[in-house]
Amino acid sequence: MWRDAALVAAKDLRVELRAKIGLNQVVPFALVVLVLFGLALGPSDTELRPAAAGLFWVTVLFAAVLAVQRSFAIEAADEARDGLRLSGLDAGGIFLGKAAAVAVQLIVLELVLALVASLLFDTHLSGAGLLVGTCVAATAGLAAVGTIYGAVAMGTRVRETLLPLLFFPLVAPVLLAATKAWKEALAGTPSHGLGWLSVLGVFALAYLAIGTVAFGPLLEDG
Amino acid sequence: MSLTSPPVSPVGTTGPPRAVEAPTAPGAVAHARRRLRTRADAALFATGLVGVAGVVATVWLGLWVTPPDQFMGNLVRLLYIHPPLAWVMFLAYGVSFLASLLYLWPRTRSARFDRLAGAAAEVGVVFTGLTLVTGSLWGRPTWGQWWTWDPLLTTTALLFVLYLGYLALRRVPGEPEARAKRSAIAALIAFIDVPIVYFSVLWWKSLHQAPSIDLTTRKTYVHGSMAWTLLLGFVSFTVVFAWLVAHRYRLAVLEDREEREGLALALAERRAEAAEAP
Amino acid sequence: MSGYIEAGYIVTLGALGVYAASLVGRERSARRRLPAPRPRATSTPVTGAAAVEAPADGGRSAAPADEGRAATPPGPPGQGG
Numbered sequence: 001m002w003r004d005a006a007l008v009a010a011k012d013l014r015v016e017l018r019a020k021i022g023l024n025q026v027v028p029f030a031l032v033v034l035v036l037f038g039l040a041l042g043p044s045d046t047e048l049r050p051a052a053a054g055l056f057w058v059t060v061l062f063a064a065v066l067a068v069q070r071s072f073a074i075e076a077a078d079e080a081r082d083g084l085r086l087s088g089l090d091a092g093g094i095f096l097g098k099a100a101a102v103a104v105q106l107i108v109l110e111l112v113l114a115l116v117a118s119l120l121f122d123t124h125l126s127g128a129g130l131l132v133g134t135c136v137a138a139t140a141g142l143a144a145v146g147t148i149y150g151a152v153a154m155g156t157r158v159r160e161t162l163l164p165l166l167f168f169p170l171v172a173p174v175l176l177a178a179t180k181a182w183k184e185a186l187a188g189t190p191s192h193g194l195g196w197l198s199v200l201g202v203f204a205l206a207y208l209a210i211g212t213v214a215f216g217p218l219l220e221d222g
Numbered sequence: 223m224s225l226t227s228p229p230v231s232p233v234g235t236t237g238p239p240r241a242v243e244a245p246t247a248p249g250a251v252a253h254a255r256r257r258l259r260t261r262a263d264a265a266l267f268a269t270g271l272v273g274v275a276g277v278v279a280t281v282w283l284g285l286w287v288t289p290p291d292q293f294m295g296n297l298v299r300l301l302y303i304h305p306p307l308a309w310v311m312f313l314a315y316g317v318s319f320l321a322s323l324l325y326l327w328p329r330t331r332s333a334r335f336d337r338l339a340g341a342a343a344e345v346g347v348v349f350t351g352l353t354l355v356t357g358s359l360w361g362r363p364t365w366g367q368w369w370t371w372d373p374l375l376t377t378t379a380l381l382f383v384l385y386l387g388y389l390a391l392r393r394v395p396g397e398p399e400a401r402a403k404r405s406a407i408a409a410l411i412a413f414i415d416v417p418i419v420y421f422s423v424l425w426w427k428s429l430h431q432a433p434s435i436d437l438t439t440r441k442t443y444v445h446g447s448m449a450w451t452l453l454l455g456f457v458s459f460t461v462v463f464a465w466l467v468a469h470r471y472r473l474a475v476l477e478d479r480e481e482r483e484g485l486a487l488a489l490a491e492r493r494a495e496a497a498e499a500p
Numbered sequence: 501m502s503g504y505i506e507a508g509y510i511v512t513l514g515a516l517g518v519y520a521a522s523l524v525g526r527e528r529s530a531r532r533r534l535p536a537p538r539p540r541a542t543s544t545p546v547t548g549a550a551a552v553e554a555p556a557d558g559g560r561s562a563a564p565a566d567e568g569r570a571a572t573p574p575g576p577p578g579q580g581g
Contacts, residue, residue, distance in 0.1 A: 148411060152391065152404045162390060166408065169384035170415050173422035180426065199422055206414065214407050217326070277516075281509060300508045307512065348519050352512050359508045462516065469523040476530035483534065 001093040001212075008089065008097025013104060015074050022067065022105045030063040030113055038120050045122050052121035053182035056113060057175050061142070063109055064171075065164050067102050068146035072154050091216035095147055099211065103143035110135050127185030130193050134185070137200035138178040144207035145171055151218040174203055270465045276458025280306075283451040291448070297363060298448065304356040306455040307349050308378065310463045312416075314346025315385065317467070319413035322406035333478070336402035339409055340392050341470035343385050345463060350382045373424040380419050384412050398478070 016022050037055045041047050048055075114135075118125045125131060149166045153159045177196040184193030284302035291298035321339035324330045357375045362368050369375070392405045 145411070148407070152408055157394075162387070162394065165383075165387040165390060169380050169387060170412065172380050173415070173418045176422045176426050195425070199418075199425075203418055206418070207411070210411060210414065214410070217403055218407060220403075277513070281513070285505070285509065296505055299505045303508065303512055345519075348515065352515055355511050356508045359504045359511075363504050466516075466520060466523065469520070469527065473523060473527050473530065476527060476534065480530060480534055487534075 001090045001096070004089040004093025005096035005100060008094050009100040009104075010097075012071060012074070012098060012101030016070075016101070016105060019074075022070065022109070026063050026066045026070070026105070027109055027112055029066060030059050030109055031116055033059045033062055034113065034117055034120055048121040049123055052117055052123045053186060054175075054179045055121070056117045056182065057138070057178045059113060059117075060106065060110055060138075060178075061168065061171060061175060063113075064102070064106055064142045064146055065167055067105050067109075068143075068150045068167070069160065069163060071098055071102050071147065072150040072159070075154070091219055092212035094219065095151075095211045095215035096208070098150075099140075099143040099147040099208070102146060103139045106139045106143060107135060110139065123186055125186070126188055127190040127193075130181060130185035130190040130197065133197055134178050134181040134193070134200065137197060137204050138174050140204035141174050141200060141207055142171055144204060144211050148207065148211045148214060148218075151215060154218075174200060177203070266465065266468055269461060269468070273458055273461035273465050276454060276461055280451060280455045280458050283447070283454065288447050288451050294364075297360065300356055300360045302448075302451050302455045303459075304353065304360060305452070306459040307353045307356060308374070309456055310459050311346055311349040311353050311378070311381070313460065314342045314349060314463065314467075315381070315413055315416065317342040318346065318409050322409035322413075325402060325406045326410070333398070333402065336406065337471055337474040337478070338467070339406060340389075341467045341474055343388055343392075343409065344470055345466045347382065347385050347389060348466075349459075349463070350378055350385065353378050354382060371423075371427055373420065373427050376423045376427070377416075377420045380423075381416065384415065388412055398481075 034055065037051075037059070038048060041051060041055075114125060114131070117123065146163075146167060149163055149170075153162045153166065177199040181193035181196035181200070184190055184196070280302060284299050288299070288302075290296045294301075318339045321335040321342065325332070325335035325339065354375065357372070357378065358368050361370050361372070361375070388405070388408050391408050392401070394401065
């Protein structure tokens with residue numbers, strides 16, 4: 001299963017590297033959202049700085065939806081989904097592979113976004129360990145849930161509107177916990193954020209497990 | 223869409239044949255009588271009566287018979303319906319979760335569970351909305367705000383949107399079995415999130431406020447006639463829930479049939495028209 | 501203050517009542533749209549399905565389980581309806 005996962009992840013990332021949709025569209029989209037937040041809440045730093053962590057993670061959530069949409073859009077073309085099913089790859093492996101590819105793209109995005117956000121909202125990025133740890137754990141959870149829902153909505157024509165509706169309420173705890181963890185890190189008290197980090201970890205593990213098991217039946221249906 | 227379904231269908235939906243429905247008005251009364259004669263229908267009707275009676279009794283007790291609370295005054299009366307509504311909400315989503323599990327488990331796979339999951343979720347959403355409204359109405363005179371980010375209320379709000387999404391997913395057209403399967407998985411995912419959401423929001427909120435959150439005081443001062451009224455509230459709303467789910471389930475059966483046979487019926491109508499025309 | 505209480509009760513009872521009425525109404529109109537006579541063009545597999553269908557499962561609660569049996573109205577025997 002792990003080898004299949006690596007195969008699928010490599011394939012997805014290679015597709016992304018060639019198409020550069022993530023780079024050309026998702027990252028700029030996220031940057032625009034950040035700026036919009038700044039416009040909505042600014043220009044005074046007194047309102048922006050405390051909100052920085054939250055705004056960052058909301059933006060990541062929006063970008064995650066796009067990344068997942070993209071991840072499944074590439075399967076829709078050229079009967080690729082049937083190809084996946086026929087390939088004999090383990091369903092759990094396909095899930096982990098796709099989730100991993102989405103996660104990698106999101107992490108890269110978060111790196112860029114964090115730098116820009118610290119600039120726009122005048123926040124000093126302290127507590128790097130917790131910041132990074134949060135990103136990893138949160139992204140894992142987001143990617144897992146996104147990939148599951150992506151598969152659920154995959155065959156439908158209303159995927160574009162259905163996926164956000166399904167995704168956002170479910171990952172509300174991730175938003176909560178990640179924002180809190182980042183706030184602690186930025187405030188210089190990273191030790192307080194460890195509890196939130198464990199929430200993120202639990203969430204990620206739970207949904208990675210569910211996705212691995214549930215992906216098979218989901219793939220079967222046209 | 224196939225005009226004939228396989229003779230042995232695991233997704234069988236029709237019950238044992240019943241008396242034919244008289245489509246014309248004069249036969250309506252006789253037809254209604256015939257319908258009520260079925261034992262299940264009678265049971266359902268009785269359930270409805272019991273539910274309505276219970277709710278009426280709760281309202282009467284809650285609004286007039288019970289005394290005002292020493293701390294909350296008359297506001298306690300809302301507590302006879304708000305917790306029962308919340309309880310039914312959780313019950314509904316729990317039923318939906320279990321039904322979805324049963325559907326996914328190969329040995330118990332049956333369209334019945336899929337329909338039950340959908341019915342329970344829809345009724346659950348109704349109760350969720352009511353929980354939010356009554357919670358907000360309780361909060362306004364108590365804390366002066368229509369909305370506080372109270373852990374339970376916030377969780378309820380998230381559940382509301384979560385299950386609205388689930389219902390939207392159910393309405394997406396597709397092969398019945400595929401649709402049922404992905405709805406079941408979505409229900410599983412959603413329900414597992416419920417405790418995660420609740421605890422996250424609880425910690426999120428409690429870190430900002432002294433732990434003496436009003437949530438715990440809601441039940442501790444309830445005693446005597448108030449306790450009985452509250453209990454009656456729980457029971458009667460649960461009965462109402464059962465009645466609503468049963469009817470929603472029946473509706474789902476009809477809708478499934480309509481979906482399967484709608485095309486065949488339309489074709490037959492066209493053919494009949496064509497035959498009459500010349 | 502009391503206004504909130506009455507509002508709560510009214511909204512709750514009203515919403516539940518409206519929902520219940522809508523369910524019954526939708527059921528009735530669905531039944532009307534599905535008349536007894538089956539289309540002559542097709543054979544009716546429904547009889548077979550009904551006969552083969554397993555008896556009520558040990559469902560969640562009594563009511564839905566009952567409903568599984570009595571759920572659909574016009575049965576196949578009503579052919580010439």
